[in-house]
Amino acid sequence: MKPRKNKINRIRSFALSLVFIGVVIMYAGIFFRKYEIVMLLFMVIGMLAVISSAIVYAWIGSLSTRAAQVVCPNCGGLTKMIGRVDMCGHCREPLTMDRSLEGKEFDDAYNRPSKVKEDALEEPK
Numbered sequence: 069m070k071p072r073k074n075k076i077n078r079i080r081s082f083a084l085s086l087v088f089i090g091v092v093i094m095y096a097g098i099f100f101r102k103y104e105i106v107m108l109l110f111m112v113i114g115m116l117a118v119i120s121s122a123i124v125y126a127w128i129g130s131l132s133t134r135a136a137q138v139v140c141p142n143c144g145g146l147t148k149m150i151g152r153v154d155m156c157g158h159c160r161e162p163l164t165m166d167r168s169l170e171g172k173e174f175d176d177a178y179n180r181p182s183k184v185k186e187d188a189l190e191e192p193k
């Protein structure tokens with residue numbers, strides 16, 4: 069299955085689902101009121117999920133400051149992309165930094181072997 073979503077949006081929805089999971093786990097702990105240790109365990113695990121989602125959110129923040137801001141050629145909206153290929157956050161149009169990849173079908177694999185190239189593409193600050 070190929071991801072058809074902007075990377076930042078994808079990570080953001082992952083962080084959101086972590087919060088949900090954490091709350092559900094903590095809520096489930098209430099059903100084990102009789103067993104204090106089990107309830108405590110649920111609370112701790114749920115808390116960890118919520119905390120890690122906060123960490124993921126902080127990570128998105130640092131990612132999006134480094135992400136390249138581009139104007140989508142399809143919908144004209146301003147979107148942030150990570151890596152050589154990414155999706156528009158508004159219309160999911162595939163976007164690329166690499167002219168040689170233009171017109172090709174979107175594939176996340178283009179991002180993998182390009183760590184060095186990706187760094188070279190970044191504007192000097």
Ligand SMILES: [Zn+2]
Nearest residue numbers: 140143156159
């Ligand atoms: Zn777009």
